[in-house]
Every structure is written in structure tokens, then in C-alpha cells.
Amino acid sequence: MSFSKNHLFFLSSLLILTCSAFGSQVSHDGRAITIDGQRKLIISGSIHYPRSTAEMWPDLIKKAKEGGLNAIETYVFWNIHEPQRRQYDFSGNNDLIRFLKTIQDQGLHSILRIGPYVCAEWNYGGFPVWLHNMPGLEMRTANDVFMNEMQNFTSLIVHMIKKESLFASQGGPIILAQIENEYGNVISSYGDAGKAYLNWCASMAESLNIGVPWIMCQESDAPEPMLNTCNGYYCDQFTPNNPNTPKIWTENWTGWFKNWGGPDPLRTAEDVAFAVARFYQNGGALQNYYMYHGGTNFGRTAGGPYISTTYDYDAPLNEYGTPNQPKYGHLTQLHNILMSMERTLTYGNVNSTDYGNSLYGTVYTLDNTSSCFFGNGNETSDATVNYQGVDYNVPAWSVSILPDCKTEVYNTAKVNTQTNLMVKKSNEAEAEPASLKWSWRPEINLEQTLVQGKGQLSTSMIVDQKVANDVSDYLWYMTSVNLEKDDPIWTDNMSIRVNATGHILHAYVNGDYLDSQWATYGVSNYVFEKKVKLNPGTNQITLLSATIGFQNYGPRFDIVQAGISGPVEIVGRKGDETIIKDLSLHKWSYKAGLHGLDDKIYSSDSKFAAQWSTENLPLNRMLTWYKTTFKAPLGEDPVALDMQGLGKGMAWVNGNSIGRYWPSYMAEDDVCSTDVCDYRGSYYSTKCASNCGQPTQRWYHVPRSFINDGDNELVLFEEFGGNPTLVNFQTVTVGTACGSAYENKNMELSCQGRPISAIKFASFGDVQGTCGSYDKGSCTSETDALSIVQSACVGKESCTVSASESTFGTADCADGISKRLIVEAVC
Numbered sequence: 148m149s150f151s152k153n154h155l156f157f158l159s160s161l162l163i164l165t166c167s168a169f170g171s172q173v174s175h176d177g178r179a180i181t182i183d184g185q186r187k188l189i190i191s192g193s194i195h196y197p198r199s200t201a202e203m204w205p206d207l208i209k210k211a212k213e214g215g216l217n218a219i220e221t222y223v224f225w226n227i228h229e230p231q232r233r234q235y236d237f238s239g240n241n242d243l244i245r246f247l248k249t250i251q252d253q254g255l256h257s258i259l260r261i262g263p264y265v266c267a268e269w270n271y272g273g274f275p276v277w278l279h280n281m282p283g284l285e286m287r288t289a290n291d292v293f294m295n296e297m298q299n300f301t302s303l304i305v306h307m308i309k310k311e312s313l314f315a316s317q318g319g320p321i322i323l324a325q326i327e328n329e330y331g332n333v334i335s336s337y338g339d340a341g342k343a344y345l346n347w348c349a350s351m352a353e354s355l356n357i358g359v360p361w362i363m364c365q366e367s368d369a370p371e372p373m374l375n376t377c378n379g380y381y382c383d384q385f386t387p388n389n390p391n392t393p394k395i396w397t398e399n400w401t402g403w404f405k406n407w408g409g410p411d412p413l414r415t416a417e418d419v420a421f422a423v424a425r426f427y428q429n430g431g432a433l434q435n436y437y438m439y440h441g442g443t444n445f446g447r448t449a450g451g452p453y454i455s456t457t458y459d460y461d462a463p464l465n466e467y468g469t470p471n472q473p474k475y476g477h478l479t480q481l482h483n484i485l486m487s488m489e490r491t492l493t494y495g496n497v498n499s500t501d502y503g504n505s506l507y508g509t510v511y512t513l514d515n516t517s518s519c520f521f522g523n524g525n526e527t528s529d530a531t532v533n534y535q536g537v538d539y540n541v542p543a544w545s546v547s548i549l550p551d552c553k554t555e556v557y558n559t560a561k562v563n564t565q566t567n568l569m570v571k572k573s574n575e576a577e578a579e580p581a582s583l584k585w586s587w588r589p590e591i592n593l594e595q596t597l598v599q600g601k602g603q604l605s606t607s608m609i610v611d612q613k614v615a616n617d618v619s620d621y622l623w624y625m626t627s628v629n630l631e632k633d634d635p636i637w638t639d640n641m642s643i644r645v646n647a648t649g650h651i652l653h654a655y656v657n658g659d660y661l662d663s664q665w666a667t668y669g670v671s672n673y674v675f676e677k678k679v680k681l682n683p684g685t686n687q688i689t690l691l692s693a694t695i696g697f698q699n700y701g702p703r704f705d706i707v708q709a710g711i712s713g714p715v716e717i718v719g720r721k722g723d724e725t726i727i728k729d730l731s732l733h734k735w736s737y738k739a740g741l742h743g744l745d746d747k748i749y750s751s752d753s754k755f756a757a758q759w760s761t762e763n764l765p766l767n768r769m770l771t772w773y774k775t776t777f778k779a780p781l782g783e784d785p786v787a788l789d790m791q792g793l794g795k796g797m798a799w800v801n802g803n804s805i806g807r808y809w810p811s812y813m814a815e816d817d818v819c820s821t822d823v824c825d826y827r828g829s830y831y832s833t834k835c836a837s838n839c840g841q842p843t844q845r846w847y848h849v850p851r852s853f854i855n856d857g858d859n860e861l862v863l864f865e866e867f868g869g870n871p872t873l874v875n876f877q878t879v880t881v882g883t884a885c886g887s888a889y890e891n892k893n894m895e896l897s898c899q900g901r902p903i904s905a906i907k908f909a910s911f912g913d914v915q916g917t918c919g920s921y922d923k924g925s926c927t928s929e930t931d932a933l934s935i936v937q938s939a940c941v942g943k944e945s946c947t948v949s950a951s952e953s954t955f956g957t958a959d960c961a962d963g964i965s966k967r968l969i970v971e972a973v974c
């Protein structure tokens with residue numbers, strides 16, 4: 148048989164197929180990441196799979212792609228995958244492989260930060276707490292027991308991924324993998340063993356043969372072939388330790404996380420864009436937004452102590468997965484422009500000019516094309532660059548991009564994207580949305596702990612709460628003390644004194660509640676002291692400790708204590724004499740968790756499901772369970788649970804934990820500034836922050852996939868005592884959209900799928916103020932801008948209006964004033 152042309156065609160297609168099954172070759176040089184011999188510009192964003200739901204992933208990743216990203220980064224979270232030693236969980240929202248395949252389906256690259264230490268404001272930095280309890284184990288250092296566990300988990304992940312051919316070398320999306328995380332920030336506290344561990348991490352990772360490069364972030368002495376990379380708000384000045392490796396920015400913090408008691412962060416679109424443009428101006432090869440979508444710390448995944456349930460981060464996609472405008476749109480435009488210059492940026496010759504006063508020009512030239520960046524790092528003075536006979540104005544703290552070195556198509560300080568103000572709407576599916584019908588029950592079997600001091604095990608010491616393997620936030624510490632009236636300590640001025648580690652303590656004596664105490668974020672201990680009336684004879688002391696996430700960061704963060712550290716003492720005061728009875732070496736009995744949690748009282752198949760009462764609904768009662776049913780909010784907008792009125796606790800919707808709630812914890816008063824937010828100057832986490840004096844977190848995201856069409860159940864465990872009657876479900880949507888376009892750009896406006904119902908303000912000139920409170924400036928166009936925009940936009944889902952004098956007539960503005968069209972629309 149001879150081969151026909153068709154056969155040859157078939158064979159050659161087979162060859163192509165086989166080649167792609169072999170995957171891509173990912174390498175790097177001093178300039179860029181190279182995929183199959185081509186240098187690539189990588190613009191990536193972090194989305195952590197367990198901080199959203201599997202149902203949300205396709206939409207989040209699609210929006211990331213539409214936002215101009217070509218890669219998605221995630222950590223791998225060891226403690227959710229190996230909750231007990233050698234028992235693994237990759238189901239549901241923990242389905243890492245499904246997440247990676249979703250990235251692949253969208254044709255995006257992926258960066259996999261395996262860790263397995265991740266930090267990430269995640270409980271215990273991602274380490275399972277059982278690790279801590281392994282005999283002889285020391286974490287993140289040259290310790291065989293630890294290294295064996297780390298290698299076991301890391302290889303398990305690598306093997307799973309190889310099995311699914313998800314490394315780029317196999318045809319999959321993963322182009323880079325990370326081992327460890329910011330070890331360089333803490334290495335000095337581990338001495339020589341730290342250095343040995345670092346080298347071991349590198350060779351262990353290498354031995355896994357993944358076929359793509361490994362990175363180590365914040366690790367200035369990363370051993371070759373590990374690539375060291377930068378994390379921070381600005382990384383344009385970063386140079387890797389090896390000149391043959393590209394400039395990689397693994398974490399560009401788009402905002403900041405929130406802690407209980409902390410304000411709402413805001414990092415302006417102008418400043419993030421400035422940082423990104425400067426990075427690529429200075430030869431950056433890959434940058435990753437940390438976070439692109441922050442999401443939610445569901446269940447007990449929040450780290451800490453004191454990290455809030457929301458992990459919104461002021462990221463380009465908000466906690467609910469909808470665009471955070473103008474950040475999302477302003478960055479999208481930047482990405483598209485940078486990608487249009489990809490070849491010139493990665494292959495061109497670079498020529499930089501220092502114009503003085505923090506003004507720099509960079510020209511990339513390839514063949515006959517040039518692309519220019521003019522960057523002004525001065526915080527207050529605008530500047531003018533004269534380039535090839537033309538003057539270009541560059542506002543303070545901004546970068547202008549001229550893809551052809553002639554026309555400025557983008558300036559990081561000029562926002563040509565709409566701003567959205569989100570609103571919460573009540574659940575229209577309920578007749579009386581704010582008055583859900585509640586039933587309640589006390590925590591089960593409380594007398595066992597409060598009165599009888601009955602636990603699961605006992606020992607003659609006070610233990611760190613990590614001993615309980617983090618099966619629950621709650622650990623009961625119980626002891627009894629025998630005091631006779633002739634005891635030298637006996638007086639009418641006796642108190643109980645407890646040294647605790649900063650988490651929450653509720654103290655009970657002889658079944659009666661005494662008092663509670665807790666610290667604030669960043670404070671790792673306090674002394675509780677309270678006067679107490681003891682009985683002659685036996686007294687039962689019960690201390691309930693509630694952790695708020697284990698420490699996730701710092702040198703030897705893993706041994707930072709949690710729970711009650713001791714000593715626990717009875718203090719008797721007689722005149723100027725103080726007598727102390729140290730109870731620390733008494734017999735202490737322990738119970739982890741709550742009976743209601745053990746019995747999963749929050750799920751409909753609990754054996755206590757029927758034992759709820761609708762009578763005498765108690766308010767402000769500690770350790771109380773509440774339950775109600777609700778109808779799914781109409782429409783498709785994301786759902787939030789308004790928890791106003793409650794103290795602190797946990798909430799479940801149809802058995803799914805939506806995280807810890809703590810609306811009674813107010814954001815501190817003094818960190819928010821009353822000045823108008825100025826994007827200029829270096830960002831820090833409280834700059835432009837808001838929400839001071841308000842509940843740190845009043846609303847809690849309830850993913851639509853937790854909600855059924857019919858009746859739904861909400862269960863609360865209220866630890867402090869609160870009033871559930873104000874609790875209600877709401878939907879989150881755009882309330883006001885403010886369009887903005889500088890002269891000769893198009894103003895695009897949309898209400899995210901709903902029609903624009905009215906235009907409240909429109910002006911072409913030097914408009915002052917911010918979205919929600921605009922004022923016409925000193926110069927404004929002659930025509931009635933409001934009616935022009937009204938007729939172009941009202942009733943439509945989106946509209947485009949040219950911000951030009953031909954549309955609006957002349958606006959007589961002084962030289963140097965940039966004219967813009969500003970519109971405020973009601974959605």
C-alpha cells in the first residue's frame with residue numbers, strides 16, 4: 148500500500164497533535180518568560196479557589212480574561228486538602244484540578260504556588276494543625292519530620308497535576324510553580340538550619356521534574372535554578388539575584404486584607420495602574436495581582452488571629468465577583484495596551500533617559516517601531532517631557548504610554564472608566580424581608596462543662612489550644628478548686644486571673660458567667676482579672692477559649708501560642724498582702740468544640756433538628772442557636788446577609804458555613820483620614836481607608852450555589868449574645884454608575900445588565916468632586932450636557948458618548964486643565 152496525499156496530511160496532523168500533547172517548553176532569560184521559543188509578557192491575577200465556590204470559578208476566570216489577564220495564580224492550601232494526616236479532600240470547592248482545568252478551558256496560563264506554607268491570611272498559613280502535634284517536628288527549617296511531611300504533600304500535588312497533564316510541559320496551563328513563600332523575610336531567625344532548609348526546598352522541588360521553572364518569592368538568595376521574585380506595592384526597582392532571570396512580581400497588592408477592628412482598604416485605580424506601568428516600563432516580565440479576586444474566608448479558613456471573613460482586598464473583582472469599578476476597567480485598558488506592545492517590550496532595545504526630579508523616559512525599539520513610557524514619580528509636581536520636539540504633560544505620580552512614541556493612549560492618572568457605587572437591596576421574595584421568623588435553642592448540654600467540668604481528657608497542665616488539632620474554634624478549660632474558709636487565701640476580695648494569648652476568653656465560676664475578654668489584631672496576650680465570689684468547698688472554674696484563626700505569618704509563627712497560656716490563678720487580697728494560688732498544675736479537663744457543633748445542629752439531618760422553640764425568643768443571650776427559613780432572593784445578583792444586631796458567632800446557610808460573623812466589632816475610629824483620597828504618593832494599607840467606627844463587617848457573602856430555589860434554612864450560633872430580628876438577606880448591585888472620559892475619549896456607561904434609569908449629572912469641563920457628589924468646575928461646555936447624555940443613555944443597558952467639543956461645544960478652560968466628561972447615572 149502506498150501513502151496518498153490524504154495519508155500524509157493525516158500523519159502530519161497527528162504529528163502536530165502529538166507535539167501539543169508533549170506540551171510547551173517554558174524557559175526564561177534575563178528579559179522574559181519564554182514559551183516555545185517566544186518571549187511573553189505575563190499579566191496575571193490571584194484567585195484562590197477555596198475563597199469562592201466551584202460554581203463561581205468559570206465566571207471569575209472569564210472576567211479575569213476579559214480584564215486582559217493571560218494568567219491566573221493560586222496558592223495550594225494544604226490544611227483543606229489534608230485535614231487529617233493522610234486523609235485527603237479535593238472535593239467541591241477544594242477541587243484544585245477542576246479549578247486548573249477551568250483556567251485551561253479559558254486558554255489562560257496558570258501559576259501554581261504550592262507552598263505548602265502560604266501565609267495568605269489563611270488559618271495557620273495553610274499548615275494543618277496536626278503537623279504541629281507531630282513529635283519532634285519543627286516547621287520551615289531543616290527538620291526531618293517536617294521535611295518528610297512537606298515533601299509528601301508537595302509530591303502528592305505534583306503527581307496529581309502530572310496525572311492530569313496540567314503542567315505546560317505536558318500541554319497544560321501551569322507555566323510556573325512556587326515552593327515555600329517569602330522565606331527570605333524570616334530565614335535569619337532559623338540560622339544555618341534555615342539556609343539548609345532553603346537549599347533542601349530547592350532540590351526537593353527540582354527532583355519533582357515538573358518541566359517548568361520554580362519560583363521562590365522574596366528570597367534574595369534563592370539557589371539556582373529557583374527564580375527569586377518580588378512582592379509588594381511597587382516592584383519596579385526589584386532586580387533578581389541572578390541577572391539571567393526575568394523580573395517577576397508575584398504579589399502586587401491591589402489593596403489590603405481586613406482584620407476585625409480594621410477599616411475598609413482602598414488602593415486607588417490610579418496608583419495600582421501607576422505601579423504596573425512603572426514595572427513594565429522598567430523591564431518587568433511578569434506581574435501578578437494579589438488579589439485579582441480576594442473572595443471570602445468561608446468556614447474557619449480565616450487566618451490571624453483576627454482576619455475578617457471578607458477577603459475582598461479592594462481587588463479588581465470584588466468579594467461577590469463583580470467588577471470593582473473603576474479599578475477593573477482602568478487596569479483592563481492598561482493590560483490591552485501593554486499586550487499590544489508585547490513584542491517590542493520583550494525583544495526591543497531599551498533606552499532610558501533620566502530627566503531629573505523623578506521623571507524618566509523609556510523607549511523600546513524593535514525594527515522600525517518604538518514604544519515610549521514617560522513616568523513621573525514625583526508626588527506633587529506635574530511635569531512636561533519634550534520628546535522629539537513635542538511636549539507631553541505627565542501628571543505627578545503617573546506614567547504615560549505612547550505605543551508609537553507619538554500619541555499618548557494611556558495615562559495611569561487619567562481614568563476613562565466608570566465608577567460603580569454598589570447598593571444592597573432587600574430580598575423581594577419575602578413579604579416582610581426584615582422580619583424572618585426565628586426559632587432558637589440553648590447550646591446543648593452546657594451544664595456538663597459549666598457545672599460538672601466534664602471533658603474528653605484531662606492532664607495536670609494548661610495546654611496550648613493547638614493541642615486540640617483545630618477541630619473547632621472552641622476549647623473548654625475546666626478545673627475545680629477546693630477552698631476552705633481557713634485557707635490563707637480566703638478573703639472577700641478574691642479574683643480569678645487568667646493569662647491568655649489574645650483570642651477570646653469567656654470565664655464561668657460554679658456555672659455562673661463571670662466575664663469575657665479578647666484582644667485586638669496584632670496584640671498577642673492579655674491578663675483577665677475579675678473579682679469572684681467563691682464557695683467554701685469545691686468550686687468549678689470553666690474557661691471557654693475561642694480562637695479567631697491561628698497565626699499565619701512571622702518568624703516561627705507556628706509556635707505562637709493560642710488559647711489560654713496560663714498561669715491561671717486565684718488572687719486573694721488582704722490589706723496590702725496579696726496571696727496567689729496558682730491553678731496551672733491542677734488537674735484540668737478539656738473539651739474541644741460545642742455539643743451543637745459536634746451534632747451538626749446547623750444541618751437539617753441533625754438529631755436535634757426538631758428541638759427548637761419559637762416561644763420567648765431570647766435576645767442578647769450567650770451561646771445560643773437561632774434558626775430561620777427564607778426564600779431565595781429574586782434575580783441573579785449576588786446575595787449578602789445583613790447581620791446587624793448580632794454579636795459574634797458562626798452562620799450556616801443550608802448547612803454551608805458562610806464564616807465567622809462579628810458585626811459587633813467596630814472598625815477602630817482613628818485610622819481613617821477625613822482628607823480627600825489622593826492617589827499620589829506611596830500607598831500604605833490605611834491610606835484612603837474608610838468605614839471607621841462602623842461594624843468591621845456587617846454583610847456576609849452567601850454564594851448563590853448555597854441557596855435553593857425553594858425554602859432555605861439559616862442557622863446561627865451566637866457566642867456573645869445578640870438580636871437576630873434585624874437579620875435579613877439582600878442582593879448586591881450597582882446603584883450609581885459614574886462615567887468618566889477625558890477629552891477625545893469615549894465615555895462608556897453601563898448598569899451591569901440593567902437599563903440606565905436616569906442621569907443625575909453630566910458636565911464637560913473641569914468637573915470637581917467624586918462619584919455621588921460632583922460639581923461643575925470653573926469651565927464647562929456651552930451646551931446642555933445633561934440632556935445630551937440623557938437622550939443617549941436613559942433606558943439603555945449601555946451607552947457610549949464621545950467626550951469632545953464636537954458633542955458638547957467649547958469649554959473654555961485655562962491652559963493645563965484637562966477637560967473630562969463626567970456623568971452620574973442611576974441604575
Ligand code: GAL
Nearest residue numbers: 265266267268328329378404
Ligand atoms: C504576603 C504573603 C501573602 C499575603 C500578603 C498580604 O507577605 O506572601 O500570602 O499574606 O502578604 O496579603
